[in-house]
Amino acid sequence: MTSDTTMTAAVYRRFGAPEEVHLEQRDIPTPKPGEVLIRVHASTVSVADHRTRARDVPAGLGLLAAVSIGVFRPRRPILGMDAAGVIAAVGSGVTDFAAGDRVIAAMGSAFGGHAEYVCVPADGAITHAPTTMTLEEAVTLVFGGITVQGFFAQVSIGPGTSVLVNGASGAVGTAAIQLAKQLGAVVTAVTSGRNASLVTALGADRVIDYTRQDFTAGDDTYDVIVDGVGNAPFDRVEDSIAPGGALLLVVGDLRSMLRSRAQSRRSGKLVTWNVGAPGAEALAHIVELADVGRYQAVIDRSYELADIVDAHRYVDTGRKRGNVVLRIAEA
Template sequence: MTTDTTMTAAVYSRFGAPEEVHLDQRAIPSPKPGEVLIRVHASTVSVGDHRARARDIPAGLGVLAAIGLGVLRPSRPILGMDAAGVIAAVGAGVTAFAPGDRVIASTGGAFGGHAEYVRLPADGPITRAPDTMTFEEAVTLVFGGITAQCFFTQVAIGPGTSVLVNGASGAVGTAAIQLAKQLGADVTAVTSGGNAPLVTSLGADRVIDYTREDFTAGGDTFDVIVDCVGNAPFSRVGRLINPGGALLLVISDLRSMVSSRWHTRRSGKFVTWNVGRPGADDLAYLVSLADSGRFRPVIDRTFDLADIVEAHRYVDTGRKRGNVVLRITHLESDAIRPGAAGTKK
């Protein structure tokens, strides 16, 4: 049970199945100078959490994964790559945020979002939450949204640009569709036929059902291909990319990472796996779209923190659409509702 000094967190001490994750009590961290402490109300269980927990790593990246995740046991026992909640406390020197501010944040590879509190640098990818969204909706902007946004800032997308999103129904794919449409692109979504209504509702102009058609077998070409699956390396799709176009490898194995610069130089087509350094400006842009109704949260299912194992089991199926949200904290107070009295603006 949560006390004044401890919090409930979903933790794991061994890599493996969803059952390795369990609830435990951990000390509430104190913000150091330049940091903020967020009381978390929502996070998501993402493919990133699945990969970390199960050590399901793309080919050739085992050593790098061990450095980041731990060798024999997890070095970061609390998963969760995003958080939405309220600033509980700030460290010395922090002026951009104050206790009571509603925020969303990316914890990234540091994880930590699957707990009642998380401590983050105040100058990192954190911004005020949309006034128009609940925390459960707002947190869906982070993992998929910031990933797609950071990839898109590296390429030129405008009216008439043809963009193909491979794996269009996941967290990154649903965000990529919406962000590309905001820039005026013509979007082709590759997904299963059952997900066609979803991706069409998000703005996809054309849907390719991968269970019936190989998108690489046709004669169509594209200015930008976004691979959210990991099965579209340059060797397979390079001929589908128009001169001067780009391949954005959201999921990539070591071979594709190592060869990306060589393919870029040789072909004149930009190939990258590097998402860059997500920042507060990227999140703020997503919030502006959400507040103006131009970015829609996509939630497949919502689980309580107590049901964390079931949440992981569902993500493990590989069938989630958009985001699986984890409900962390509930206060019977208007202060957690957007636009309510007491909410910081």
């Protein structure tokens, strides 16, 4: 049970199966100058949490991943790349937020969201939560939304732009559909047949069931291809990208990353794996859309913090649709 000085957090000390994650009591962090302390009400268990916990990274990225997440043991024992909650305290110099503010935040590779409290920089990827959503709903805007915003900032999408989203039913995919539609794009969603109704409800104009059809097999081309699965390298999809178009590698292996610049120069088609550094402005834009009913929260399942192992087990199946939410405190 949390006291005035301690909090409950989901911690893992070794890489491996979901069972490596367990609850511990830890000291509540104190915000440093320029930081805010968030009392976390909800976070998500994402594919990134799965990859980090299991050290399940794309081919060739093992050494690079070790530098970030740890070689023999996790560098950051508390997972969770996002948080929605209420500011409990602010450090010196913070003027944009005050105790009691409802906020959403992206911690990225710093993690820390799977705990009752987390400190984040006040000038980082944090913004006020939408007024029209619960905090459990609001947290679903963060992981997929900020990722897509980072990639979309590198391309031109407007009315009539054709966008294909590979892996359309995941957290990133459902965000990509919605944000592309807001820009006026014509969206093709690649997913399994069971998810067709979901992606159509989010705005997809066309659905390709990958279990029945290879989206690269026909003559159709797209201005932008978003690969959220990792099975659409440039060699496979080059002919499916329109002249001057782009391939956004949300998931890619080392070979794809190393070859991307040369492929871009040779083909005249942008190939990028770099998400950039989207921050508070990107999050605030999604909040604005949510508050006027133009962006939906997509929740597959919700789990209590005490059921963190079950949440990881479900994400490990690879079948989640949208977001798996972790409820950490009562709103």
